[in-house]
Amino acid sequence: MVISFGHSGLSSGAMRQLLLGRGGEKAVFGHFGAGSDYALAARRAMHTFRTGPETWKHIAVGERKWANLNPRAMKHREAMTFDDYYRAPWVVDPFRLYDNCLITDGGRAMVVTSAERARDLKQPPVLIMGMGQHNPSSETAQATYMTGPTGAKRAVEMAFHMAGITLDDIDACQIYDCFTYTVEITLQDYGFFGPGEGEDWFRDGKIEPGGRMPVNTSGGLLSEVYFMGLTPLSEAAMQLMGRCGERQLGPATNTKAPNIMLCNDNGGSLQSHSCFILRRA
Amino acid sequence: MKYEKPLPEPDGDSRPFWDGCREHQLRFQKCKECDHVRWPPSIICPRCYSQETDWIVAKGKGKVFTYVIYHQAFHPAFKEDLPYVVAVIELEEGPHLLSNIVGCPHDRLRCDMPVEVSWEDVTEEISLPKFRPVG
Numbered sequence: 229m230v231i232s233f234g235h236s237g238l239s240s241g242a243m244r245q246l247l248l249g250r251g252g253e254k255a256v257f258g259h260f261g262a263g264s265d266y267a268l269a270a271r272r273a274m275h276t277f278r279t280g281p282e283t284w285k286h287i288a289v290g291e292r293k294w295a296n297l298n299p300r301a302m303k304h305r306e307a308m309t310f311d312d313y314y315r316a317p318w319v320v321d322p323f324r325l326y327d328n329c330l331i332t333d334g335g336r337a338m339v340v341t342s343a344e345r346a347r348d349l350k351q352p353p354v355l356i357m358g359m360g361q362h363n364p365s366s367e368t369a370q371a372t373y374m375t376g377p378t379g380a381k382r383a384v385e386m387a388f389h390m391a392g393i394t395l396d397d398i399d400a401c402q403i404y405d406c407f408t409y410t411v412e413i414t415l416q417d418y419g420f421f422g423p424g425e426g427e428d429w430f431r432d433g434k435i436e437p438g439g440r441m442p443v444n445t446s447g448g449l450l451s452e453v454y455f456m457g458l459t460p461l462s463e464a465a466m467q468l469m470g471r472c473g474e475r476q477l478g479p480a481t482n483t484k485a486p487n488i489m490l491c492n493d494n495g496g497s498l499q500s501h502s503c504f505i506l507r508r509a
Numbered sequence: 510m511k512y513e514k515p516l517p518e519p520d521g522d523s524r525p526f527w528d529g530c531r532e533h534q535l536r537f538q539k540c541k542e543c544d545h546v547r548w549p550p551s552i553i554c555p556r557c558y559s560q561e562t563d564w565i566v567a568k569g570k571g572k573v574f575t576y577v578i579y580h581q582a583f584h585p586a587f588k589e590d591l592p593y594v595v596a597v598i599e600l601e602e603g604p605h606l607l608s609n610i611v612g613c614p615h616d617r618l619r620c621d622m623p624v625e626v627s628w629e630d631v632t633e634e635i636s637l638p639k640f641r642p643v644g
Binding site: 271274 | 514515516517518523548549574575576577578579580581583584587590592593595597604605606607608609619620621637639
């Protein structure tokens with residue numbers, strides 16, 4: 229089975245049309261796009277626990293460092309410092325420019341087959357250990373779960389149960405990062421840290437090259453390319469196959485060589501959540 | 510002056526709400542079975558699935574559940590308003606309503622701050638419920 233995604237999102241204006249068209253009567257009040265819904269969630273989170281730009285800058289800058297090692301990344305040649313993050317213009321406050329993902333022309337595909345059939349294929353296979361899905365589904369304005377637990381919590385419990393492992397077995401993560409806050413709330417719901425502990429958890433390059441828990445090692449949706457859930461999922465597979473060149477987890481990036489990786493996708497505005505645990509064959 | 514921003518398009522579900530707005534009333538459906546007051550309008554209660562429904566008039570008071578400040582215009586007609594505030598209002602009766610906060614310096618905005626409805630008559634047919642700080 230082939231899973232594919234392709235879109236001329238940037239040059240055709242199709243992504244902009246898709247996002248502007250989905251708001252319905254919210255446009256009456258000047259509410260447009262996806263970032264603004266996530267920004268509403270992020271603001272409530274800032275009220276509910278300790279978070280905000282001080283936390284999110286670590287995500288934006290950390291992912292950019294991975295993109296700088298990835299020649300396919302749209303932001304490969306652009307470095308980013310914390311100052312750059314703060315100096316960037318507001319889009320929809322509390323989100324500045326670099327809290328938002330990219331829009332990309334292009335596509336990506338993966339092949340899924342049985343372990344038996346994969347055995348003699350050209351590339352080393354990666355195995356699916358577990359998966360889980362949970363879809364709380366409420367429309368953004370009515371949702372009260374935007375500060376967690378989102379669908380991520382139950383989805384990951386299902387995936388861990390199926391895989392027979394725990395969070396301690398995870399070597400790296402590829403997290404759907406449409407916005408910086410999405411990464412924080414997803415990792416928080418997965419149990420990597422408690423509500424409001426993200427700023428400390430992300431500190432000291434935790435998710436960056438050389439860090440103890442690499443996250444979004446392609447640069448992610450924020451700094452590599454926006455191919456929906458295929459950005460995190462394909463990167464997890466490529467890393468476990470050992471096909472990532474300069475950004476390869478292991479000695480090349482002073483990180484642990486990965487055996488097991490957690491990756492996910494979410495849909496709507498935190499309304500649906502799917503996660504996958506992959507391992508090296 | 511012509512009103513250039515998008516206008517609501519009342520349909521079978523939402524017409525009673527927008528008709529109410531014209532009279533400066535916030536009307537919501539209340540489930541006859543479980544008393545849940547809901548928004549957006551729908552033929553069945555999302556909590557208990559009953560189709561038995563009353564309409565109530567809300568007092569127009571609530572608090573800011575969350576808010577954002579737009580610094581970019583995604584539609585040209587909103588450019589003159591930048592920066593402007595979009596908020597989710599948690600009404601006393603329960604529903605969350607997406608709207609704008611007006612009449613509040615942005616550095617005074619807070620989640621959970623009390624607000625009340627403030628009507629804007631934008632055309633002959635349409636009045637929009639916006640919110641301003643209480644007091």
